[in-house]
Amino acid sequence: MIHLDFSKQIEIDxxxxxxxxxxxIIDFLKDWYAQSATITTKTSGSTGIPKNIELSKKAMIQSAKMTGTFLHLQVKDRALLCMPSSYIAGKMMLVRAIVWKLDLYCIKPVSHPLENITMEFTFSAMTPMQVENSLDKLSFIKKLIIGGAQLSSQLQSKLKTRPTDIYESFGMTETISHIALKKVSGNNTKPFFKLMPNTKMRIDKRGCLCILTPFLKEEIITNDLVSIISDNEFEWIGRIDHVINSGGIKIFPEQVEKQLKSVINSDFIISSLEDPLLGNKVVLIIAGKKDLELERQILDFNYANRYEKPKEIIYINSFARTPTGKIIRKM
Structure with a gap:
């Protein structure tokens, strides 16, 4: 464990x-305190080959201020860094610690981050996988943001009764961490993301979210299909680059997956294969061994749209994942 009290001078050496x-961590801190106005980081690689992009330090500071204000962070609050500092999520935890002068404890990024934790923290950020493996010790953290991958409905239901203030985040490397948060703990949760202060949005002709933040000069055009609920709230539907056109019917994989998570406990995705009649047919890919009883449940499942029912079920050993836990969908 590395202890960095940012209310004092940090001795990087x-x-x-x-x-x-x-x-x-050392490389990031050296880059941060260097004269350059930007930081180089890489995208997650969930929708393509990871690439390096340049982010403004000034914009990262403004993003950190917005998050800290939203979560009511205070100087000397104890925070936990348990995500890789080679990616934006870990970098932004360090920036928040610098900006808010937090008492930061850094541990090796692992799937069970709280396994050996014996102290309480005001704030941390984790992936859904890390949260799933830390349910018995989440009370050690007062405020938690979850990012890197979509939360399953099963995990969301487990988090509702937790005493921790837990938020699912929406964002990407290009937006410098999250631009919206959704409360997933407590009794008054809604399925909507709420924009961070002074952030604006619209949807383009494709139905995809376009974001304008107070710290970025240009509008960010995403491939995320959303439904706008109000000026500062939206519901996420899925990725337009994942949409399956099957016989002229548009199928949104993430919406089908959300339904099937109630019956499938292992990792899985909805994908497609070429079909001479439909153009593309819906297929279900499951990580695990063939299970006839599960297949029966899947075929008998009451889908929101009958066209969403998979035409084929494929089994594989495991899925490749990004460092933040997202399944890499391109097989």
């Missing part, structure tokens, strides 16, 4: 550097 995750 005294930070342990034996492991790669430690070196990532």
């Amino acid at each position: 005294k930070i342990p550097s034996k492991e790669s995750w430690q070196k990532d």
Whole structure:
């Protein structure tokens, strides 16, 4: 564990550097305190090959201020960094710690981050997989944001009764972390994301979200299909680049997956294969061994749209994932 109290001067040369995750933290801090006005980071690679992009330090500071204000962070609050500092989520935890002068504890990014934790934290950020593996110790964290992948309906139901203030985040590397949060703990949760302060949105002709933040000069045009609920609220539908056209019917994989998560416990995705009649047919890919009883439940399932029923079920050993836990959908 690395302890960095940002209310004081940080001596970078005294930070342990034996492991790669430690070196990532050191490299970021050196870059941050250097004269350059930008930071180089890489995209997650969930929808294509990871690429390096340049982010403005000034914009990262403004983003950190917005998150801290939203979560009511205070100087000397104890925070936990358990995500890779080579990606934007980990970098932004460090920036928030710098901006808000937090008492930051850094641990190796693992799937069970709270396994050896014995102290309480005001704030942390995790992936859904990390949260799933930390349910018995989430009370050690007062405020938690979850990002990197979509939350399953099963995990959301488990989080409703937790004493922790838990938010699902919406954002991408290009928007410098999240631009919207959705409360998923407590009794008054809604299926909508709420924009961060002074952030504006619209949908384009495709039905995709376009974002204008107070810290970015240009509008960010996404491939995320959304339904706008109000001036500062939206519901996420899915990715336009995942949409399946099957016999002229548009199928949204994420919406089908949301339904099937109530019967499938293992990792799975909805995808498609070429079909001479339909053009593309809906297929279900499951990580695991063939299960005839599960197949019966899937075929008998009451789908919102009958065209969403998979025409074929394929089994594989496991899915490739990004470092933040997203399944890489391109097979």
